[in-house]
Amino acid sequence: MITRRNFLKNAVTGIAGLALPLAAIEIVDPKKLFADKGETxxxxxxxxxxxxxxxxxxxxxxxxxxxxxxxxxANVTRTWVERYILTKxxxxxxxxxxxxxxGFITSKIDLGEGRFQDIKKEDIxxxxxxxxxxxxxxxxxxxxxxxxxxTYQAADGVVLVDRKWCIGCGYCIMACPYGVRFxxxxxxxxxxxxxxxxxxxxxxxxxCVSACPFGAxxxxxxxxxxxxxxxxxxxxxVSVLKDEYGTRPQVYYRGISREVI
Amino acid sequence: xxxxxxxxxxxxxxLVVLILIVxxxxxxxxxxxxxxxxxxxFHNKDNEQWWKQFKVKYRFDSxxxxxxxxxxxxxxxxxxxxxxxxxxxxxxxxxxxxxPPKLKIDKSREQCLRCHYPLPYPTSGRANxxxxxxxxxxxxxxxxxxxxxxxxxxxxxx
Numbered sequence: 411m412i413t414r415r416n417f418l419k420n421a422v423t424g425i426a427g428l429a430l431p432l433a434a435i436e437i438v439d440p441k442k443l444f445a446d447k448g449e450t451x452x453x454x455x456x457x458x459x460x461x462x463x464x465x466x467x468x469x470x471x472x473x474x475x476x477x478x479x480x481x482x483x484a485n486v487t488r489t490w491v492e493r494y495i496l497t498k499x500x501x502x503x504x505x506x507x508x509x510x511x512x513g514f515i516t517s518k519i520d521l522g523e524g525r526f527q528d529i530k531k532e533d534i535x536x537x538x539x540x541x542x543x544x545x546x547x548x549x550x551x552x553x554x555x556x557x558x559x560x561t562y563q564a565a566d567g568v569v570l571v572d573r574k575w576c577i578g579c580g581y582c583i584m585a586c587p588y589g590v591r592f593x594x595x596x597x598x599x600x601x602x603x604x605x606x607x608x609x610x611x612x613x614x615x616x617x618c619v620s621a622c623p624f625g626a627x628x629x630x631x632x633x634x635x636x637x638x639x640x641x642x643x644x645x646x647x648v649s650v651l652k653d654e655y656g657t658r659p660q661v662y663y664r665g666i667s668r669e670v671i
Numbered sequence: 672x673x674x675x676x677x678x679x680x681x682x683x684x685x686l687v688v689l690i691l692i693v694x695x696x697x698x699x700x701x702x703x704x705x706x707x708x709x710x711x712x713f714h715n716k717d718n719e720q721w722w723k724q725f726k727v728k729y730r731f732d733s734x735x736x737x738x739x740x741x742x743x744x745x746x747x748x749x750x751x752x753x754x755x756x757x758x759x760x761x762x763x764x765x766x767x768x769x770x771p772p773k774l775k776i777d778k779s780r781e782q783c784l785r786c787h788y789p790l791p792y793p794t795s796g797r798a799n800x801x802x803x804x805x806x807x808x809x810x811x812x813x814x815x816x817x818x819x820x821x822x823x824x825x826x827x828x829x
Binding site for chain 2 (some may be wrong): 462512513535549550553562604
């Protein structure tokens with residue numbers, strides 16, 4: 411027999427059941443997830459740095475900061491240049507004053523905390539400059555740790571940050587083994603090099619690549635066998651930074667030695 | 672089962688249903704698992720478009736400058752400075768000449784010293800560039816007072 415009590419009960423359960431959309435209880439199919447990883451993409455951006463060509467002028471850093479609206483005087487930058495000096499008695503010096511935004515216009519090494527050291531020309535065994543930027547890793551640890559899905563990898567391999575979605579927790583900054591990420595001083599969200607995503611998608615080169623007078627920086631599509639960068643990576647001796655971390659970085663270097671970290 | 676079991680259970684189920692309903696309206700339509708899979712591709716799809724539409728400031732196209740400034744272009748192209756793009760010293764072109772009508776030229780000594788401060792490092796290309804000691808070579812004076820950056824050879828001296 412139908413009572414008012416039972417009728418109301420059933421009506422509420424029924425409405426709640428109807429309101430539950432099927433999408434809300436969609437179960438993730440592992441097979442589908444694996445299928446999604448198939449490498450059918452035509453474009454995979456990769457970067458090539460020739461440290462023999464780099465003279466440490468820092469024009470790349472200047473161009474990057476102005477192109478990507480990174481506050482010019484704040485001590486943060488998406489790309490930077492490091493100077494390495496190895497002495498004959500085995501000491502290693504490295505510095506990057508202001509990320510080499512103004513280049514290296516003194517022979518004194520910036521040791522930090524306002525201390526500087528000049529090294530005599532005849533004591534230097536070898537010395538060189540190493541430009542650094544985001545490696546757009548194939549296994550980006552910064553993306554894995556993001557709790558909200560604000561940082562992600564696009565299909566072409568570039569790791570991007572969604573400024574509207576980022577909550578500023580800073581996990582990604584801690585997770586990056588290359589120290590590439592930082593807080594944007596204006597937007598208060600995680601910030602990083604994205605290979606000038608707006609330029610490469612319009613057929614232009616990144617700001618740093620175009621700004622470099624010496625051709626020390628190059629960007630290309632590693633999936634295209636005729637791409638000059640792709641060809642150099644395949645046929646010449648190149649290395650990557652911190653290979654042992656298993657991040658599979660996609661910035662390749664010519665001419666770095668084991669002191670470079 | 673007794674109603675003392677069912678009643679709290681109904682409350683829990685109602686809460687779960689409520690959360691799922693809120694989720695449907697709160698999470699944007701394009702938020703989901705995209706090309707790079709569950710581990711790396713979890714994001715708002717329209718953010719890719721947002722980054723693609725970021726404003727381009729540098730053209731880095733000497734041909735663009737050549738149309739109006741052909742004298743400067745032809746002069747510098749004959750010199751070792753040809754490898755330096757116009758915008759490295761003249762600043763981002765944007766939509767010049769309409770916006771901005773005038774570019775801010777970096778004539779500072781530091782701009783020239785980026786390459787011409789002597790750092791004779793073995794194994795670095797920097798060692799091959801001629802440099803000056805900024806403390807002894809006419810300190811305090813802009814380089815372009817004497818040197819023409821578009822014709823840096825000694826014949827080009829002003």
